[in-house]
Amino acid sequence: MSGHSTYKPQSKVLQWIERRLPIGGLIHSSFVVYPVPRNLNYLWTFGGILAFMLGVQIITGIVLAMHYIPHVDFAFRSVEGIMRDVNYGWLLRYLHANGASMFFLAVYVHMFRGIYYGSYKEPREVLWILGVIIYLLMMATGFMGYVLVWGQMSFWAATVITNLFSAIPGVGDAIVTWLWGGYAVGNPTLNRFYSLHYLLPFVIAGVVVLHIWALHVVGQNNPTGIEPKSEKDTVAFTPYATVKDGFFMAAFVILYAWFVFYIPNFLGHADNYIPANPAVTPTHIVPEWYYLPFYAILRAIPDKLMGVIALGASIVILAFLPWLDTSKVRSARYRPLFRQFFWLFVIVCVGLGWLGSKPPEGIYVILARIFTIYYFAFFLVILPLLGIFEKTKPLPNSISESVLGAKA
Amino acid sequence: MKIQRKIVALAFAGYLGSTIASALAQEHDAPTPPRLRWSFSGPFGTYDQGQLQRGFKIYKEVCASCHSIQMLAFRNLADPGGPGFSEAQAAAVAADYKIKDLDEKGEPTERPGRLADTFPPPFANELAAKAANGGVAPPDMSTLAKARTFERGFPWFVFDTVTQYQEQGPDYIAALLNGYEEPPKGFQLPQGGHYNKYFPGHNIAMPPPLQAGQVTYDDGAPQTLDQYSKDIAAFLMWAAEPHMVQRKRVGLQVMIFLIVLAGLMYFTKKKVWHEVEKPREIGRGQDPRKTTV
Numbered sequence: 001m002s003g004h005s006t007y008k009p010q011s012k013v014l015q016w017i018e019r020r021l022p023i024g025g026l027i028h029s030s031f032v033v034y035p036v037p038r039n040l041n042y043l044w045t046f047g048g049i050l051a052f053m054l055g056v057q058i059i060t061g062i063v064l065a066m067h068y069i070p071h072v073d074f075a076f077r078s079v080e081g082i083m084r085d086v087n088y089g090w091l092l093r094y095l096h097a098n099g100a101s102m103f104f105l106a107v108y109v110h111m112f113r114g115i116y117y118g119s120y121k122e123p124r125e126v127l128w129i130l131g132v133i134i135y136l137l138m139m140a141t142g143f144m145g146y147v148l149v150w151g152q153m154s155f156w157a158a159t160v161i162t163n164l165f166s167a168i169p170g171v172g173d174a175i176v177t178w179l180w181g182g183y184a185v186g187n188p189t190l191n192r193f194y195s196l197h198y199l200l201p202f203v204i205a206g207v208v209v210l211h212i213w214a215l216h217v218v219g220q221n222n223p224t225g226i227e228p229k230s231e232k233d234t235v236a237f238t239p240y241a242t243v244k245d246g247f248f249m250a251a252f253v254i255l256y257a258w259f260v261f262y263i264p265n266f267l268g269h270a271d272n273y274i275p276a277n278p279a280v281t282p283t284h285i286v287p288e289w290y291y292l293p294f295y296a297i298l299r300a301i302p303d304k305l306m307g308v309i310a311l312g313a314s315i316v317i318l319a320f321l322p323w324l325d326t327s328k329v330r331s332a333r334y335r336p337l338f339r340q341f342f343w344l345f346v347i348v349c350v351g352l353g354w355l356g357s358k359p360p361e362g363i364y365v366i367l368a369r370i371f372t373i374y375y376f377a378f379f380l381v382i383l384p385l386l387g388i389f390e391k392t393k394p395l396p397n398s399i400s401e402s403v404l405g406a407k408a
Numbered sequence: 409m410k411i412q413r414k415i416v417a418l419a420f421a422g423y424l425g426s427t428i429a430s431a432l433a434q435e436h437d438a439p440t441p442p443r444l445r446w447s448f449s450g451p452f453g454t455y456d457q458g459q460l461q462r463g464f465k466i467y468k469e470v471c472a473s474c475h476s477i478q479m480l481a482f483r484n485l486a487d488p489g490g491p492g493f494s495e496a497q498a499a500a501v502a503a504d505y506k507i508k509d510l511d512e513k514g515e516p517t518e519r520p521g522r523l524a525d526t527f528p529p530p531f532a533n534e535l536a537a538k539a540a541n542g543g544v545a546p547p548d549m550s551t552l553a554k555a556r557t558f559e560r561g562f563p564w565f566v567f568d569t570v571t572q573y574q575e576q577g578p579d580y581i582a583a584l585l586n587g588y589e590e591p592p593k594g595f596q597l598p599q600g601g602h603y604n605k606y607f608p609g610h611n612i613a614m615p616p617p618l619q620a621g622q623v624t625y626d627d628g629a630p631q632t633l634d635q636y637s638k639d640i641a642a643f644l645m646w647a648a649e650p651h652m653v654q655r656k657r658v659g660l661q662v663m664i665f666l667i668v669l670a671g672l673m674y675f676t677k678k679k680v681w682h683e684v685e686k687p688r689e690i691g692r693g694q695d696p697r698k699t700t701v
Contacts, residue, residue: 038684080479080551083651090651091658235684243680247673254666261659262451262572265554270577273555273648274547283608354562 006033030216035234036241037222039403043113044220045248046106052249053103054208058201060096061145068148070194072187075150076275094264100142101267102256104290107135115321116342118330119221125322127214132319134207139291139315141200144193146288151272156285158185158193164298167305184278224402225330226395233399284359292356293349297375299360300368310372317379324379326387334393338386345378438606441558441583444638446575448645451660454653455646458627460491463643466623466636468501471549474541474614476529479550480647483523489653490646499523542600544613553577553644577648578641580606585637588616 007028009015018024067086069078082089111131114120120128147158162179166172181188219228228234235241259266267289271282287295297314301307317324332339348371355371358364396402447456464485467477482502485493493501502521505528511517521528529548531537537545547555557576560568568574587606591597601611618636625631629639646652686694 077479084479084484090655094655239680240684243673243677247670247677250666250670250673254663254670257659257662257666261655261662263569263574264655266569266574270555270557273551 030212030237031242032236032238034216034237035228035231036220036237037228037233037399038235038240039222039224039399040220040241040244041223042244042248043109044222045245046110046113047215048245049106049249049252050103050110051208053099053106054201054204057096057099057103058205060092060099061198061201063092064096065198068194070148070191072150072190072276075148075190079149091260094260096145098256098259098264098267100145101259101288101290102252103138104142106252107138108290111135111318112346114221115345116332117221117223118225118325118327118332120322121325121330122322123218124214124221127211127218128322129319130207130211130214132315134204134211135318136315137200137204137207141197141204142288142290144197144200146272147190147193148197149272150190150276152274152276152280152282153269153272153285155185155276155278156282157287158189160285161287162189164308164311167308169305221330222399223331223333224396224399225333226399229398230400286357289353289357292354293352293375294356296352296356296368297372299356300365300372310376314375317376321379321383325383326385327383327390327392328387329392329395334395335386335390336393337390338383341378341382341386344374348374348378438558438608438610441576441579441606443573444575444579444582446578446642446645448642448652449575450572451656453656455489455491456642457490457492458629459639459642460646461493462623462625462627462629462635463639463641463646464491465625466618466640467549467643469623470617471640472527473530474537474546475549476531476546477527477549477647478529479526479548480650481524481526482521484650486523487650490650491643495523542613546614549644549647551648553581553641553648555648556580575645578645581641581644582637584612585616585618585640586633 007018007022007025009018009024014024064082067078067082067089069075079093082093084090086092114128114131143157143161147154162176162185165179166176168175177183179189180186181192222228269286269288286292294311294314298307298311301310327335327338329335332342352368352371352375355364355368360368447453447459467475482498482505483495485491485498485501486495499522502523502525505521505525506518507521507525507528509517509519529537531540531545534545554577558580560576583606584604587604589603589605591603591610595603595610597603598611601613602615603610604612618633618640620632620636623631623636629635649655
């Protein structure tokens with residue numbers, strides 16, 4: 001998408017199509033000759049992995065939907081029917097359930113990479129914000145998908161999460177009733193969650209197109225955080241990026257297959273193999289692992305409304321990152337102080353995840369509060385101030401200089 | 409200065425560690441079920457047919473009087489990877505059950521079970537099940553082995569991803585069946601409750617269901633409570649995950665394919681990037697194409 005494509009198809013048929021719809025040229029300029037920085041490391045393969053995971057989720061999901069029944073009396077049974085009576089139904093379902101986890105794992109690597117190398121900074125703000133929107137849509141989709149199983153954890157997670165809206169003063173209860181389609185989580189809730197769970201992945205796919213479009217306008221960031229200056233700084237997308245992405249995707253799928261075939265229920269919750277029962281509350285209601293840090297933030301705050309606001313703010317704050325980080329230097333490679341605060345931030349996020357899985361009592365609450373304070377301080381205090389006070393290391397003159405040494 | 413800072417950091421870490429450890433200790437009032445050896449654990453695990461058949465006998469003769477297993481069909485007994493009954497044997501099992509149906513005139517009737525039927529529940533509905541069992545309906549056993557677990561805690565749950573330990577369900581069930589004992593002094597056991605050291609809260613409604621010698625084995629396996637509890641736990645694991653053997657077999661094929669694929673991709677990548685990744689040679693002004701991989 002940078003400039004005119006010089007693509008000229010060989011065959012007459014393709015030339016005929018190209019004159020009417022230059023789709024070959026679009027593909028050629030976006031995925032073949034598109035210049036990528038030569039120094040990208042393997043963390044940059046996660047964009048491709050995420051696109052692959054979205055594809056896997058949509059394909060397995062469409063087939064699962066052919067066998068699933070969105071009704072409170074049949075949902076759990078139909079999922080078990082998929083596991084028992086549909087040919088390779090167990091494979092489809094485990095691919096889909098673990099696929100969601102792998103999708104989130106990949107998106108977290110992708111996001112932390114973006115933060116570490118300052119990929120959200122000018123001129124990539126819109127690219128970053130589109131990413132935050134995709135992440136929000138993923139969270140909504142994943143949550144509603146988990147509810148569809150209609151096990152105990154599905155039901156109670158739906159109850160807890162929808163109830164968060166009741167914290168809104170005045171209209172809270174009315175909103176919750178509206179969300180439920182009744183006075184409790186029930187059949188209308190399950191039906192609309194099913195409808196939206198089918199819709200949102202295609203919305204994600206749409207925003208992904210915008211995300212890739214924005215990426216191809218501004219180009220990829222790279223570990224040095226300085227823009228490519230000459231042709232020496234870049235390589236062609238194909239074969240260089242494709243083969244590198246392909247290799248790491250294969251490696252990532254090994255991890256995915258390990259979970260699917262050997263420990264398919266490790267990331268799930270045993271209680272979700274008990275059919276939903278509104279009369280029995282599980283001892284610990286816990287969301288899926290990828291929401292746990294936010295769940296910990298929610299519960300760290302004693303007031304319900306403030307907790308919900310903190311939960312929302314902890315995600316929305318990501319969209320403001322391009323302006324909260326005041327440093328002109330992008331990459332953590334040349335920001336020694338930022339690097340330390342970054343790794344502390346990673347530890348805090350993982351720690352919040354662990355605390356989210358613990359009951360909200362004693363030492364866990366205290367730790368969750370300390371970690372929540374750091375989470376917000378990282379964005380609101382540390383990043384703005386670092387840009388002013390941090391002494392950054394000298395930047396190389398170009399990407400090829402950083403790779404080849406000053407001689408080249 | 410640096411050493412001082414390190415000492416402070418270490419002290420703080422130690423403080424955190426000890427408080428977390430004590431918090432963890434308080435959380436577990438029930439003992440951890442012992443980890444048993446299962447034929448179906450690990451990447452090559454398969455169900456032991458004899459064990460599943462013994463377990464099925466226990467289910468049929470003991471558990472089935474209170475617990476339904478509604479997602480299991482008679483035909484499943486003859487499915488590959490399961491207890492290994494022949495189709496005729498499974499049909500004979502089915503024929504022993506009475507299934508509620510409608511006759512040609514639409515009148516309610518009972519007929520012998522067929523392979524396609526699922527195991528009929530012992531009670532007409534949940535209310536009947538509750539009424540007959542002191543207000544608590546015995547859970548359906550179809551997914552029970554996957555619906556029961558115990559907390560592994562950090563760092564064990566991390567190691568479990570590598571060791572593939574995921575038999576917490578059958579471990580818990582086997583432990584529970586062996587876990588009945590006299591309540592400790594001072595423990596207030598409510599009316600109709602039974603003390604079980606592995607049950608969360610220790611007050612379980614189910615009376616001890618199995619005693620040694622209760623079920624007759626035809627294959628010479630010991631007729632002890634220990635053996636019974638292992639056999640029924642294995643049977644329930646199969647009932648909850650009937651395609652596990654196929655899953656692990658396909659998994660091995662997929663793994664071999666993926667490892668070969670990733671290996672080939674790696675060497676392809678190395679070859680393609682060869683020119684780009686020869687910075688020293690390029691720096692020396694050599695042609696990178698003329699150097700070897």
